[in-house]
Amino acid sequence: MTTATDSPVRAGDSPFALSHLDALEAESVHVFREVAGEFERPVILFSGGKDSIVMLHLALKAFHPAAIPFSLLHVDTGHNFPEVIAYRDRVVAQHNLRLHVAHVQDFIDRGVLRERPDGTRNPLQTVPLLDAIEKNRFDAVFGGGRRDEEKARAKERVFSLRDEFGAWDPRRQRPELWSLYNGRHAVGEHVRVFPLSNWTELDVWQYIERESIELPQIYYAHERDVFARSGMWLTAGEWGGPRDDEPVERRLVRYRTVGDMSCTGAVDSDATTIEAVIAEIAASRLTERGATRADDKLSEAAMEDRKREGYF
Amino acid sequence: MTTTSHEATATSLLRFATAGSVDDGKSTLVGRLLHDSKSVLADQLEAVEHASRNRGQEAPDLALLTDGLRAEREQGITIDVAYRYFATPRRRFILADTPGHVQYTRNMVTGASTAELAVVLVDARNGVVEQTRRHAAVAALLRVPHVVLAVNKMDLVDYAEPVFAAIAAEFTAYAASLGVEDVLAVPISALAGDNVVEPSAHMDWYGGPTLLEHLETVPVGSDPSSEPARFPVQYVIRPQTEEHPDYRGYAGQLASGVLRVGDTVTVLPSGHTTTIAGIDALGRETDLAWAPQSVTVRLADDLDISRGDLIAAGAAPAPTKDIEATVSHLNERPLRAGDKVLLKHTTRTVRALVKEISYRIDIDSLEQRSGAEGLNVNDIGHVRLRTAEPLALDAYHDNRRTGSFLLIDPADGTTLTAGMAGEAFETVRTTDAPDASEEEDWV
Known part of the structure; x- marks a missing residue:
C-alpha cells in the first residue's frame, strides 16, 4: 500500500462531519431517550465494568441537566473486586442515583442456587437478575453488551424482547430497521436494551479517554498476587483459589474486562495510563473475552446458551 | 509499523451492507476484508480453525466467523443479519452481513436500511442474474446512496476485461434505471485477493480503486446544509430543580439538516411557529447542531410540545392521515386490506388501517401485480393507509428517517412491515393484465 492512502479521512473535511465517536455517541443517546419515552420502569444493569460505566456516562449526558430517569441494578456475585464495589458506591453517591443490588449469595443461602464445581458464579447471575426484574417490574433493562464481543451477540438486536421466563429466542427476533426500535411487550415480558451495540472495545477506550471518564484502578497496570489457571492469571480470593498445586506469584497485570473474580483473568501489562x-x-491479537473470560471458553455456543436462559 | 495501531486514528464511520449468495463468494470476501484488515484476532481464528477441523474441513471456513448461532453452524447457513466491525488507517466500518437465501428479502431490507453503501456480488462466469437484479432493486428501494458491484472470481475468467466490462455496463444501466445515484463496478477475486485490499497484478486494464480503497473514501452521509431540518422530539427534559427551575428542553436526534439558535421553526402536527432560543449538545451549550447529532433544543415560546411532535425548518411536510407507501412485508402473517395495525413513525406511534393493498411488486421484473389479496413475508408492495392521527411524513425519497415507518401488530407487538412513504422506483412498469385473472404464486 502506498503512503498516500494512509492519511485518515478526517472528520474535519466538512464542517458538518462527525467523528466515529460522535456518531456512536449520538446513536446511543438516541437509544436512551427512546427508552425514557416509551417505558415505565427502565433500569441500567451496572456492574462497575467499563462498558456499564460508559453506559451511565452516556445516560447522564442524554438527560442533562435533569437527573437520569432510571435506577441502577447490580447483580452481586459475592466474588467482586473490592475496588469495583468501592467505585460503584462512589458513583452512586456522586450522582445521587438509586441502586438495587441482587445478591447471588442470598439465593445460595436459600437453596435456590448451588455453587458450581468450578467455583465460578458468573452463570449463577441469571436467576437473581430475572428475580430482580420480576420483583421490581422492570420493563426495560439496559445492558452494556456489544456486538463485537462475541459471535452470538453479533446477531443481537438493540431492543431485544424477552418472554416471561427472560428467554432469548434468536430465531424469533424482531427485524430492526432504520433507527425505529420496537419496544412493545406484554405484561410480564421485558426488553433488553443494548445502547453500545455498535461500539467496539477500542471505541469504548477511546471514548473513555476523550471524556476523561474515571475507571476502577484494576483496569490499569498494577502489581497483584496471581496464579495461573486455564491459561489466565487469576486473583487469589475467598472463593477458593489457588489450589495447592497453583503457585502464587506477584506480577504486573491489568484487567481488560471486569466480572466475577473467579473467572475473570488479568493480562500481563505495563499500561498504567489510558494512552x-x-x-x-490496538496492537492486541486477542479479543478481550478470548483473553480473559473462562466462562466463554466452556463451549462453542456458551454465550448463546447463557443468553437463551436470560443472561446478558 | 509503529506500535500504536492505525485503528486509533480512524475518524469517520461507514455503515455498509453486503448482498450475494454463498456461491458468489460473499463469505470469502467478508472473511478477506476482515482478515486482510487484521480485524480477525488470533483467538477467533483459532476457534474457527478448531471448529473447521471438527467438521473435517482442511482449510479454516471463514463463514464460521459470521455464523454465530448454533443452528447456523449445524445447518451451514446464515439465518440472520450479522454485524461486523473493522477499521483501517482511514475509517471505521460497520458491516451488515446479510444471508443470501434464507428470508433473503427481509434480511437484506433490514441490513440496507441503515447502510450508506451496498456491495452486490456477482460471479464473473454467470454475470448479472435474477438475484443480482433483486439485490440492486432492494438497494434502490431502501435508497442506499452508494452501490458497488463486485465482479468476483475474475481468476476463473482469465482476468478478461471484456467479461468485466459487459457485466459492469449491464448492471450500471439497470441500477441507474432504478434511481441508484452512485454505482461503481470493481473486478475482484476474493479468493486470490485481487483488488479487494491490494491492487491486482493481473488486471492492469483496471484503473479504479480496490474495493477497500473505495470503502475508505466514499463520502459518508449527505450535506446537512442542503437539507431541511427535521427534529423529532423524543423526550421533554424538565429538571425542576433549584438550579434549573424553569428549564424545558426538547431532546431528540436531528434526522436531517441544520438547526441554529434564532432559526424560525414549525412544530408539527400543530403547525405553530416559534424560534430556537438555545441548543444544548449533551451538556454543552452551542449555536449550531446538525444531523445526526443528538441534542436538546429550547424554544422561545411556551408551546404544548411532547414526544412524537416534529420540529421542522424549511419546507415542512403537510400532516396527513392518508399515506401511500411502498412496503416490505417482514412477517409470516400476511398483511391484508382491512388490517388494523400500529404505525410507528419517528417518535410517534398511531393506530392505522390498511385501506388497500394497491399492488405487489415483482422485484425481479419490476412489474406491478394488482389484485393482490395480501402481502406475504418477503413481498414488496404498494399500500394505502389511513391513520387515526395526522403524521408529518416526508417522502422516503427525500428523507430516509422521516419517510420511513413500521407497521406493528397491536395484539402482540410483532413488527409486521417496513414502510417507505411514496413510490419506490420511478420506472415501475405496469402490466396490462390486472386483477385476479393472473395466476400467481403469491395468493
Whole structure:
C-alpha cells in the first residue's frame, strides 16, 4: 500500500462531519431517550465494568441537566473486586442515583442456587437478575453488551424482547430497521436494551479517554498476587483459589474486562495510563473475552446458551 | 509499523451492507476484508480453525466467523443479519452481513436500511442474474446512496476485461434505471485477493480503486446544509430543580439538516411557529447542531410540545392521515386490506388501517401485480393507509428517517412491515393484465 492512502479521512473535511465517536455517541443517546419515552420502569444493569460505566456516562449526558430517569441494578456475585464495589458506591453517591443490588449469595443461602464445581458464579447471575426484574417490574433493562464481543451477540438486536421466563429466542427476533426500535411487550415480558451495540472495545477506550471518564484502578497496570489457571492469571480470593498445586506469584497485570473474580483473568501489562491501554488494545491479537473470560471458553455456543436462559 | 495501531486514528464511520449468495463468494470476501484488515484476532481464528477441523474441513471456513448461532453452524447457513466491525488507517466500518437465501428479502431490507453503501456480488462466469437484479432493486428501494458491484472470481475468467466490462455496463444501466445515484463496478477475486485490499497484478486494464480503497473514501452521509431540518422530539427534559427551575428542553436526534439558535421553526402536527432560543449538545451549550447529532433544543415560546411532535425548518411536510407507501412485508402473517395495525413513525406511534393493498411488486421484473389479496413475508408492495392521527411524513425519497415507518401488530407487538412513504422506483412498469385473472404464486 502506498503512503498516500494512509492519511485518515478526517472528520474535519466538512464542517458538518462527525467523528466515529460522535456518531456512536449520538446513536446511543438516541437509544436512551427512546427508552425514557416509551417505558415505565427502565433500569441500567451496572456492574462497575467499563462498558456499564460508559453506559451511565452516556445516560447522564442524554438527560442533562435533569437527573437520569432510571435506577441502577447490580447483580452481586459475592466474588467482586473490592475496588469495583468501592467505585460503584462512589458513583452512586456522586450522582445521587438509586441502586438495587441482587445478591447471588442470598439465593445460595436459600437453596435456590448451588455453587458450581468450578467455583465460578458468573452463570449463577441469571436467576437473581430475572428475580430482580420480576420483583421490581422492570420493563426495560439496559445492558452494556456489544456486538463485537462475541459471535452470538453479533446477531443481537438493540431492543431485544424477552418472554416471561427472560428467554432469548434468536430465531424469533424482531427485524430492526432504520433507527425505529420496537419496544412493545406484554405484561410480564421485558426488553433488553443494548445502547453500545455498535461500539467496539477500542471505541469504548477511546471514548473513555476523550471524556476523561474515571475507571476502577484494576483496569490499569498494577502489581497483584496471581496464579495461573486455564491459561489466565487469576486473583487469589475467598472463593477458593489457588489450589495447592497453583503457585502464587506477584506480577504486573491489568484487567481488560471486569466480572466475577473467579473467572475473570488479568493480562500481563505495563499500561498504567489510558494512552498506554489504548496502544496495547490496538496492537492486541486477542479479543478481550478470548483473553480473559473462562466462562466463554466452556463451549462453542456458551454465550448463546447463557443468553437463551436470560443472561446478558 | 509503529506500535500504536492505525485503528486509533480512524475518524469517520461507514455503515455498509453486503448482498450475494454463498456461491458468489460473499463469505470469502467478508472473511478477506476482515482478515486482510487484521480485524480477525488470533483467538477467533483459532476457534474457527478448531471448529473447521471438527467438521473435517482442511482449510479454516471463514463463514464460521459470521455464523454465530448454533443452528447456523449445524445447518451451514446464515439465518440472520450479522454485524461486523473493522477499521483501517482511514475509517471505521460497520458491516451488515446479510444471508443470501434464507428470508433473503427481509434480511437484506433490514441490513440496507441503515447502510450508506451496498456491495452486490456477482460471479464473473454467470454475470448479472435474477438475484443480482433483486439485490440492486432492494438497494434502490431502501435508497442506499452508494452501490458497488463486485465482479468476483475474475481468476476463473482469465482476468478478461471484456467479461468485466459487459457485466459492469449491464448492471450500471439497470441500477441507474432504478434511481441508484452512485454505482461503481470493481473486478475482484476474493479468493486470490485481487483488488479487494491490494491492487491486482493481473488486471492492469483496471484503473479504479480496490474495493477497500473505495470503502475508505466514499463520502459518508449527505450535506446537512442542503437539507431541511427535521427534529423529532423524543423526550421533554424538565429538571425542576433549584438550579434549573424553569428549564424545558426538547431532546431528540436531528434526522436531517441544520438547526441554529434564532432559526424560525414549525412544530408539527400543530403547525405553530416559534424560534430556537438555545441548543444544548449533551451538556454543552452551542449555536449550531446538525444531523445526526443528538441534542436538546429550547424554544422561545411556551408551546404544548411532547414526544412524537416534529420540529421542522424549511419546507415542512403537510400532516396527513392518508399515506401511500411502498412496503416490505417482514412477517409470516400476511398483511391484508382491512388490517388494523400500529404505525410507528419517528417518535410517534398511531393506530392505522390498511385501506388497500394497491399492488405487489415483482422485484425481479419490476412489474406491478394488482389484485393482490395480501402481502406475504418477503413481498414488496404498494399500500394505502389511513391513520387515526395526522403524521408529518416526508417522502422516503427525500428523507430516509422521516419517510420511513413500521407497521406493528397491536395484539402482540410483532413488527409486521417496513414502510417507505411514496413510490419506490420511478420506472415501475405496469402490466396490462390486472386483477385476479393472473395466476400467481403469491395468493
